[in-house]
Amino acid sequence: MPNYENYKCPVCHKQFDKNDDIVTCPECGTPHHRECYKIAGHCVNEGLHKSDYSFLETEKPTKQGPQASDEDYYIPQENGEEVNIVSEAKKEAGKQDSDNPPELPKDFSPFQSIQFNAGVFNEKGEIDGVSIADIAATVRSNATRFVMKFKDFSNKKVKASWNWSAFFFGSFYLLFRKMYKQGIAFFCLVLTTIISGEAAILKLAPKYIEAVQGFVNSYEPSKISVEDVQKVMAAPDSANAIKITYIVLGVILVLRIIQAIFADYFYKGTVFNIIKRVEEQLDNGANFTQTAMLFGQAESLDQEQMKKIYLGNKGGVSFFAPFTAYFIIYIILTFI
Secondary structure, three states: OOOOOOOEOOOOOOEOOOOOOEEEOOOOOOEEEHHHHHHHOOOOOHHHHHHOOOHHHHOOOOOOOOOOOHHHOEEEOOOOOEEEHHHHHHHHHHHHHHHOOOOOOOOOOHHHHHOOOHHHHHOOOEEOOEEHHHHHHHHOOOHHHHHHHHHHHHHHOOOOOOOHHHHHHOHHHHHHOOOHHHHHHHHHHHHHHHHHHHHHHHHHOHHHHHHHHHHHHOOOOOOOOHHHHHHHHOOOOHHHHHHHHHHHHHHHHHHHHHHHHHHHHHHHHHHHHHHHHHHHHHHOOOOOOOOHHHHOOOOOOOHHHHHHHHHHHHOOOOOHHHHHHHHHHHHHHHHO
16 A cells, blocks of 8 residues: 555645555545544545546645654754754743634635535435535535425425424515515515505504604603503504504514425525536636635636535625615614
């Protein structure tokens, strides 16, 4: 077996040691730590197999030749003594580390960044012609649940399920999962319902509006009483306002239920569209170019690795979209 001590594991990027449990790809000879290979689920250079890639013929060792020991670095001093600069440097580094704990590396491994669930990522096969591994890479978080849901949609030929997050958070959840078309559509429906309800109350319950405004203008927390509330409810058209309010709340509830039932199916379409667009670009001759901004990786990645990271960036979740929607609805309701 070749000596791999001068190479790094392509998964964890740690130098191989003579005592490491190493397995090699039967096709290209790429070495991996056995545990790292289990996590990856396949050779990390799998995307290069079609080009007859050979690890030992292509990759250069990370260190070559005999390594100098600490004893090789002594410098004579003016007093005739010799000082080992390596030992002194280590002592100084130790002092600094005790005062300033080391920061975590900013670079990320492609597997750490996209593989939130090794079981799903390792699973072979397809769902409606789309690779499960690509689906997991695109979904990123909570991939197990969504892969199982997508399988059910495909096998049972259904479109309905139940998503509690979509029920409680509505359009904000859809936007969080980057279902922008559906999220914006339901967001507009809810906003239209609220504005229409307020307009209906203004038209059909003007006395009630006057009573509410009077209550607000004279409102003092220390002096509020049941009689004040009863005055508002005693407005002759308050029943109209209550009915309209119930109707608005009912419509919003129905919209939430619809979102909860179809959110997973919407998400399947979003994930599959992302993957298919990337596949079409690759089929048309496009290639990934590694850049620090997109991939954040010092080591060279093959096309398959970069594809997984790219899918994770295109998919995943967005905190910006739901927060933006929240501020928009807050501003609109404040000024109407």
